[in-house]
Amino acid sequence: MPRPGLLAGALVGALLSAALIAILYLASHLAGLPFIPFDVFDWTARVLPGAVITFGIDAMVTVIRALDIGPTSEVAKLAEQTMAIAGLAVTGVVAGIVLFAVMRKRDAARAISAGLVLGAIIGVPVALIVLTRGQPVAAGRVVAALWTVVAFLGFGAALGWVYRRLATVAAAEPGAAGVEPIDRRRFMIRLGGATAVITVAGATLGKLLAGGRAAGVAPAEERWSAMNPLPNAGAQVEPAEGTRPEFTPLDEHYRIDINATPPVVDGEQWRLRISGLVDRPAELTLADLRERYEPTHQLITLACISNRIAGDLTSTTRWTGVSLGRLLQDVGLRPEATHLRIRSVDGFDEVVALDVVRADPRLMLTYAWDGVPLPQQHGFPLRIYIPDRYGMKQPKWIESIEAIDQWEPGYWVRRGWDRDALMRATSVIDTIAVDMMIIQADPQSMTVPIGGIAHAGARGISRVEVRMDDGPWQPALLREPLSDTTWVIWRYDWPFQPGKHTFTVRCFERDGTPQIETPSSVRPSGATGLHSLREVF
Numbered sequence: 001m002p003r004p005g006l007l008a009g010a011l012v013g014a015l016l017s018a019a020l021i022a023i024l025y026l027a028s029h030l031a032g033l034p035f036i037p038f039d040v041f042d043w044t045a046r047v048l049p050g051a052v053i054t055f056g057i058d059a060m061v062t063v064i065r066a067l068d069i070g071p072t073s074e075v076a077k078l079a080e081q082t083m084a085i086a087g088l089a090v091t092g093v094v095a096g097i098v099l100f101a102v103m104r105k106r107d108a109a110r111a112i113s114a115g116l117v118l119g120a121i122i123g124v125p126v127a128l129i130v131l132t133r134g135q136p137v138a139a140g141r142v143v144a145a146l147w148t149v150v151a152f153l154g155f156g157a158a159l160g161w162v163y164r165r166l167a168t169v170a171a172a173e174p175g176a177a178g179v180e181p182i183d184r185r186r187f188m189i190r191l192g193g194a195t196a197v198i199t200v201a202g203a204t205l206g207k208l209l210a211g212g213r214a215a216g217v218a219p220a221e222e223r224w225s226a227m228n229p230l231p232n233a234g235a236q237v238e239p240a241e242g243t244r245p246e247f248t249p250l251d252e253h254y255r256i257d258i259n260a261t262p263p264v265v266d267g268e269q270w271r272l273r274i275s276g277l278v279d280r281p282a283e284l285t286l287a288d289l290r291e292r293y294e295p296t297h298q299l300i301t302l303a304c305i306s307n308r309i310a311g312d313l314t315s316t317t318r319w320t321g322v323s324l325g326r327l328l329q330d331v332g333l334r335p336e337a338t339h340l341r342i343r344s345v346d347g348f349d350e351v352v353a354l355d356v357v358r359a360d361p362r363l364m365l366t367y368a369w370d371g372v373p374l375p376q377q378h379g380f381p382l383r384i385y386i387p388d389r390y391g392m393k394q395p396k397w398i399e400s401i402e403a404i405d406q407w408e409p410g411y412w413v414r415r416g417w418d419r420d421a422l423m424r425a426t427s428v429i430d431t432i433a434v435d436m437m438i439i440q441a442d443p444q445s446m447t448v449p450i451g452g453i454a455h456a457g458a459r460g461i462s463r464v465e466v467r468m469d470d471g472p473w474q475p476a477l478l479r480e481p482l483s484d485t486t487w488v489i490w491r492y493d494w495p496f497q498p499g500k501h502t503f504t505v506r507c508f509e510r511d512g513t514p515q516i517e518t519p520s521s522v523r524p525s526g527a528t529g530l531h532s533l534r535e536v537f
C-alpha cells in the first residue's frame with residue numbers, strides 16, 4: 001500500500017496554507033492582531049542588506065513603469081503584499097512536502113505529533129518576530145505572539161491529520177486495488193472544498209471588517225483645499241491642458257515607507273517624548289501640540305529619493321504643524337546638544353543636525369495635511385518637515401525626539417543612501433497638448449501648449465527652458481508657484497511643425513544653478529538627467 005506522495009504533500013500544504021492565510025487575515029481585522037505575513041515581510045525588509053532591498057525596489061519600479069499599471073507607490077505596495085502572502089503560501093507547500101517525506105518511513109499514527117513539531121518549528125520563530133517588532137499592536141504583542149504559535153500549531157496539526165487520513169484510507173483496504181485511490185481522491189476533494197470555504201469566507205469577512213473601519217482620510221469637503229482658494233489663484237500663466245494638478249488631492253499623494261500596511265497609532269494614547277540633552281524632558285499629547293503652539297502652515301512638494309526622472313513619487317499638499325525650533329525652546333537644549341535623533345513607531349529613524357533646525361523656521365513637526373489630521377498612511381499623528389531634503393530624511397509616525405551630541409546615520413543612510421539627501425533640481429514634461437492646438441492670428445501659424453513642473457526643493461526655480469530636437473533652448477513661461485517650497489508649473493507654447501520631434505526640458509534654480517544634465521540613477525543621491533518626450537505629429 002503506497003504512502004501518500006510528495007506531490008500530495010505539496011497540494012495539502014497549499015490548501016491548508018490558503019486557509020491559514022484567510023484565518024490570519026480575518027483575525028487581524030477581528031481582534032486587532034497583526035496580519036502575520038506582512039509582519040514577517042516587514043521584518044525581512046529591515047534585516048536584509050540595504051543593497052538587496054534597493055535592488056528589489058528598483059526592479060519592482062522598473063516593472064511597474066514598463067507595464068504602466070498605475071501609480072508606482074500603490075502598485076509597489078500591492079506587489080509587496082502579494083509577495084508577503086506568497087511567502088507564507090510557499091512555506092506551507094514546503095511544510096507539506098517535508099511532513100509527507102518525513103512520515104514515509106514512520107508510523108502514520110504519529111503524523112499529528114510530527115505536524116505539531118513542524119508547526120512549532122515555523123511558528124516559534126515567526127512568533128518571536130511578531131513579539132519583537134516595534135509596531136503597536138492593538139491586542140498586545142504577547143497576545144499576538146501566542147496567537148501566532150497557536151495558528152501555526154493548528155496548521156501543523158491539520159497537516160498531520162490529513163496525512164494520517166490519507167495513509168489510513170490507503171491502509172484500510174489492503175490489496176483491494178482500485179478502491180483506495182478513489183477514496184483518497186474523494187477525501188482530497190472534500191479537503192479542497194473545506195479549505196476553499198474557509199479561505200473565501202475568511203477573506204470576505206476580513207475584507208468587510210477592514211472596509212467597515214477604514215482609517216480613511218477626512219472627507220473632501222472638510223479639507224482646507226475645499227474651503228480656500230489656492231494662494232496663486234490669480235496667477236497669470238495657466239497650466240497647459242494635461243499638466244498634473246498643482247495641488248495633489250490628499251488621497252493621491254504618493255506613499256513610500258517600509259511597511260506593508262501603515263502602522264495604526266491611537267491618537268489618544270500617543271505621546272511625543274522629548275528627552276536626551278535637554279533641561280526639561282517632555283511628554284506631549286497631540287492636543288498639547290495643537291493648542292499650546294501657534295500653528296505654522298506651508299505648501300510643500302515632497303519627493304522620494306527613489307523617484308526617477310519624470311517619476312510619480314512626488315506630490316504637493318499643505319502641511320500644518322509646530323515649528324520645531326519653537327518647541328525646543330520650551331525643553332531647553334543643553335549646550336552640548338548638536339543633533340536630534342527622531343524615532344518612529346515602525347522602527348524608522350533619522351538624525352537631524354540642530355544647525356539645520358535653527359537655520360529654517362519652516363522646519364516643523366506636522367500634524368495636519370490639507371487642514372485635516374495626517375492620514376494614517378502619511379504618518380498619523382506626527383511627522384517632520386525638513387525643507388530641501390528628500391522624504392527619506394523625514395520620519396512619519398514620530399514617537400520620540402532625543403537630543404544627542406553627535407551625528408549618527410539614519411535608517412536609509414545606514415543602508416547606503418546619501419547622508420544629506422538634498423533634493424535635486426528636476427523638470428518634467430507632463431503634456432504636449434496637441435488637441436489644444438491654438439490657432440494664431442495668422443491661421444498658418446499654430447501653437448501647441450507644452451507643460452509640466454520643475455522643482456528644486458526649497459531652492460526655487462528661476463528659469464525653465466524647452467528644446468525641440470537639437471534646436472536652441474527656448475524660455476518657458478513660469479506660473480507663480482503655490483509657495484517657495486513647491487514645484488513650479490511651466491508652459492511653453494510651441495510653434496507647431498509637423499513631423500517627429502523630441503522635446504527636452506531643463507530648469508535653473510533661483511540662484512541660477514542649472515539642473516544637472518548628466519544622467520545618474522536614484523541611488524545614492526537622487527536621480528539626475530533631463531526629461532525628454534518624443535511625439536509624432
Ligand SMILES: Nc1nc2c(c(=O)[nH]1)N[C@H]1C(S)=C(S)[C@@H](COP(=O)(O)O)O[C@H]1N2
Pocket residue numbers: 253254255256257258259302303304305344345346348349377378379390391392393394395396397398
Ligand atoms: N516612519 C517612517 N517614516 C518615513 C518612511 C518610513 O518608511 N517610515 N519613509 C520615508 C520616505 S523614503 C519617504 S519618500 C516619505 C514619504 O512620505 P509619504 O508616504 O507621506 O509621501 O516618508 C519618509 N518617512
Ligand SMILES: [Mo]
Pocket residue numbers: 256303304305306391392
Ligand atoms: Mo523615499
